Amino acid sequence: MSTNKEVFLDYISLYKPYWKKVSLGVFFGFIRALSIIPIPFLIRKIIDIHIPAKDFKGITNTIILAVLFSLLNFATAICARYLILYSSKKVIFKLRSLACEKLQQLSLTFFDSENTSRLHTKVVMDIERVDVMSNALIAVTLVNSLIVIIALISLLFVSIKLLVIVLVIFAVFFAINRFFLKKFKEKVKIFQERAREVSIVVTEFLNSIRTIKSFATEDYEKKKIDEKFHSHTESAVDAFTTQEVYVSSLTLIFGIANLAIFGYGGYIAIKTNQIGMTIGNIILFSTFLSYFFNSINQLLTNMDQVYLGFIGLKSTYELLDYAEPIEDYKGKKKVDIITGKVEFEDVTFSYRQDVPALENISVVVKPGMHIALVGESGAGKSTFVNLILGFYKPVAGKIIIDGMDLIDLDLRSLRLNIGVVSQDVFLFGGTILDNIRYGKMDATMDEIQNAAQLASINDFILKLPDGYNTVVGERGVKLSAGERQRITIARVFVRKPAILIMDEVTSALDSESQKKVQDAVDSFYRTKTTFIIAHRLSTVVNADRILVFKKGKIIEQGNYKELLNLGGYFSKLCEQQFLKGNE
Ligand SMILES: Nc1ncnc2c1ncn2[C@@H]1O[C@H](COP(=O)(O)OP(=O)(O)OP(=O)(O)O)[C@@H](O)[C@H]1O
Ligand SMILES: [Mg+2]
Known part of the structure; x- marks a missing residue:
């Protein structure tokens, strides 16, 4: 028109x-x-x-x-x-x-x-x-x-x-x-x-x-x-x-x-x-x-x-009247509960023409696997998880979830099965309770406290004068970065998603909270598919598989030991971090 x-x-x-x-x-x-x-x-x-x-x-x-x-x-x-x-x-x-x-x-x-x-x-x-x-x-x-x-x-x-x-x-x-x-x-x-x-x-x-x-x-x-x-x-x-x-x-x-x-x-x-x-x-x-x-x-x-x-x-x-780009749900296959199998079949994607953010990515992730994504800044890690969420369509190749091509799926029903803690923390205006409940609108107070406990924030919330009813500022400015981060983690934990994605979440946490969150993921989410993007390589030791990204490509993959033995890019990165840690 x-x-x-x-x-x-x-x-x-x-x-x-x-x-x-x-x-x-x-x-x-x-x-x-x-x-x-x-x-x-x-x-x-x-x-x-x-x-x-x-x-x-x-x-x-x-x-x-x-x-x-x-x-x-x-x-x-x-x-x-x-x-x-x-x-x-x-x-x-x-x-x-x-x-x-x-x-x-x-x-x-x-x-x-x-x-x-x-x-x-x-x-x-x-x-x-x-x-x-x-x-x-x-x-x-x-x-x-x-x-x-x-x-x-x-x-x-x-x-x-x-x-x-x-x-x-x-x-x-x-x-x-x-x-x-x-x-x-x-x-x-x-x-x-x-x-x-x-x-x-x-x-x-x-x-x-x-x-x-x-x-x-x-x-x-x-x-x-x-x-x-x-x-x-x-x-x-x-x-x-x-x-x-x-x-x-x-x-x-x-x-x-x-x-x-x-x-x-x-x-x-x-x-x-x-x-x-x-x-x-x-x-x-x-x-x-x-x-x-x-x-x-x-x-x-x-x-x-x-x-x-x-x-x-x-x-x-x-x-x-904007015709494009619309996320089309109509007539697409609704998914119910998924097991969390994720496959990338030769996927290439670029935000802008010519410059690919991901190139020829092929990975098979079995349900319940814990995957760590590492690599330098701008290597394409967040892009990889954005594609799982269907935020963008691949230019070439296929993303297959539970055996179904993502292109055919009702994205909203898929996203109900995924929990994301993203790099940018965002809290809505309202109470802490509202913010955690956002992950699962019908969650009981028990479920919410449980999730907060796993995210290592429950004790902190209970100590506040208004407890769970504490109103956070328009953008949560009244809380520290780590506290906000842990609330967003609790928000995802309460959902108990089949696929858990955590993008660089532990960076804002002190080592104690970081360990607690890590433990929660390792134990509570043991059976769920998990993608964790981490800069601190010490946190990826327990991952089933580590995907090493460089300039939009996966250049190495395997578990921690295998990659160290390989003596390639990953082991070099570890060496650098280790040296820095000792300085
Ligand atoms: N929305 C966007 N529009 C255009 N280009 C983008 C967009 N988001 C990311 N990029 C580009 O895509 C490439 C990969 O970005 P991505 O966010 O996946 O990196 P990353 O590995 O997550 O980095 P970091 O560790 O810094 O978070 C980068 O070159 C980035 O500039
Ligand atoms: Mg990123």
């Missing part, structure tokens, strides 16, 4: 479930527009008929009638607003939820190339603008367009000559309109882009506040942010000044049109000796003219909101 029309039609179709409410809202809007029409006529009656006839009763009755119409206007305005607001809020909710669903479907390849702050703007800011637009569009635009049309028709019945004057002036206005609108659109586009940039730098700034402080680069960052603020401000002044010139020119034209009514109307009144043109008629005309211009004025003030909203809508649909 790409054209404006398609985007707009699709957006409108979201209103389908609420068509009754919207229609009723439009109906009330219509009544609202109609209910102000009789009032100027009633005023004309007072001026032209009741006052000359000194008819007090007539004045009273007419005023009562006018008040009733005003009350009708008031009531229908509120009903219309409520019904339309209700529907448009529901549609916005739907859009937001579609956007989040889409983000969940997109594969990690998408997130590798997209800026998170930019996505944040799409889900929050752009959709917010669509919301403002929806209300502006239905509540204001629709009602006011009706008023403009009804006002024009009514003026036609009062005096064609006066109407012609109004229309001529109006034509001048439209000429100005076309000229300014184009300029305004261009400027709004620039303004919106600048607003986006501001949002991105501010998010980045907030995320990196610790780094900024520790590097004492506040001045540099302030300058960077101020530059963005500055150009944002400039573009705002530019866009909204253009809008002001535009709106003010309308006020000026309205003023001139009103004066022309009084001038020309007065002239006709004198010349024709009040036949056809009464004071009441002049005032009626002037009142209608103000309805007419007021409505147009409101329509124009809404113009920027509608325009910004439409840009927001397009940007939202850009996200919703």
